[in-house]
Amino acid sequence: MSQSTNNWTAPATSPVIWWIRRDLRLHDNQALHAALARGDGVLPCFIIDPRLMHGRHASPKRRAFLLAALGALDADLRARGSHLWVATGDPLAVLTRLREKIDARAIVAEADYSPYARRRDGQVAAALPLELVGGPTLRHPAEVRKADGTPYTVFTPFKRAWLSLPLPDRAMLLPAPAHIPTPAAPPGEPLPEEEAPHALAPFPPTEAEARRRLEAFCAGPIAAYADRRNQLDAAGTSRLSPYLRFGLISPRAAFVAAGDAARHPEARQGAEVWMSELIWREFYTAILYHFPRVLRHSFQAEYDGIQWKNEAQAFDAWCQGHTGYPVVDAAMRQLVATGWIHNRARMLVASFLVKDLLIDWRWGERFFMQHLLDGDPAANNGGWQWTAGVGTDAAPYFRIFNPTTQGRKFDPEGRFIRRWLPELAAVPDRYIHTPWEMPATVQAQAGCRIGQDYPPPMVDHAFARQRTLDAYAQARAQRKIKTTVRNRVLRINE
DNA sequence: TTTTGAGTTGTTCGA
């Protein structure tokens, strides 16, 4: 040990607490690496924060994924002579006690950029020696700025600037440590047992699985990603989002793998499109970092004035997948059953809620957070504001998805629909996107009577589309009046 | 300061 210490600080032999939050992995973990570099032992610690577990946006599915991933991490740690130490409570209180008990010199953690996380970390850092390294995005949200120092609010220039900065290469990826010396510690809590564990079969919550998926995706499907990613019935996407959400894989590892794939000419386009999706994740993290008000308000303030219908019954029908539009219902049932849906499906069901039912996008945002394994405040909020047409760089207000056209385009044979709506299994291809058009005899043959086995469409799309165009036009007109009045007042004051 | 070009993912209508 060549490290020098002042004699008034804790003894040089004191260990370090690795505070785990969104970095449930041993590979390429900068916080773990920094903690080990101190050389005096590392206690891996996870704190179950009741405020995160019981908020309005909390999710039993995500909790199940998290707890199972922690169990797997504990097993990986035990194979390296360590173990996971768990406690429930306020992080500052838990860390203060733990630090005293084991005489820890420092607490090292990966940064986290949500408004809640920053407040929490600020309080901890004010009282304890907290060191933050790395983070759930590749670049710090404040790193990419315009020439005048202000943050970007349009994706494409953000992406250009983001890509102009150096990308990581494989040599930078930190290996998983072979051995993690761990100090004696007071007994932690056992990981809570789930009473009714969510079925995690489509997303086994282990670091090994995350690494396997990344490798498999970049070795094959990434080449066709540009086209196939939109197909609802094909496995053209990486399905890595829950793993990135909880840090079972590092963003660095994802960019390195995509960069390697991009070197093969036949995979270049797909790899670049996938990287672009990863950069969307970076973009929305930066937007929330710089503009935390988006969690409650439209980025474009005038659209807070939209007159939503907000009918509870209509909202319930959407949540349960009983809208009468097969592709919407299939996606909603997949979401509730598995905690994941396709990106295209997210846009499609979001467009339906906001623009066909005229329900406040925040209702949908909350429901997604309650069900998505990958639910992340920044990305989810950005996606909803984009679809609603009220956010940064938003979809034009007149871009309203037609649920029937989208179904025909992205699930042409209705495979996705039939998988999630067994009541439509025997409906002929011709009617799979418009079952309400089936003649009575066909309904009988298919064992699917509209109104009994499957609902008729809950709104007429053409009518709903016009209603939304009107509601948005009205919000814009209000804004115009306000601007004109303000300008007049200014002129008078001059 | 002014100007210029551009802006994830669609739909509908009429020629």
Add this chain to the structure above:
DNA sequence: GTCGAACAACTCAAA
């Protein structure tokens, strides 16, 4: 059936 225009200005970013 295919194609281009309209949908509506507006704001952002950069030169």
